[in-house]
Amino acid sequence: MDLRIKIGVGVVLVFCLFGNSSVASVSAVTELDTDGDGLTDRLEETVYFTDRLVSDTDGDGYADGLEIVNGYSPR
Structure with missing residues (x-):
């Protein structure tokens, strides 16, 4: 049995609109994906x-x- 823990990183894009402005801000927030399956730990x-x-x-x-x-279904 492989007891090593894989640690990965996922990227979540956050889109924000400011007031009535048509300008959208995009920022990348790095979140942990401990098992490396493509889903962040939070998800x-x-x-x-x-x-x-x-x-x-x-x-x-x-x-x-x-x-x-x-x-x-993953479950």
Whole structure:
């Protein structure tokens, strides 16, 4: 069994509109993706309820992020 922990980094884009201005500000916020599955730890804990330490929560051979992108359940 491989007990090493993979540490990755995800990038979340934040879009902000200021008042009635048509100018949008885009900033990149770096968030941790501990298991390297393409989902940030925050998304895994608050949106998808998957294991942030395991890249394939349901053990079917597909990473959680890949399952989400393709419309499948990662749990």
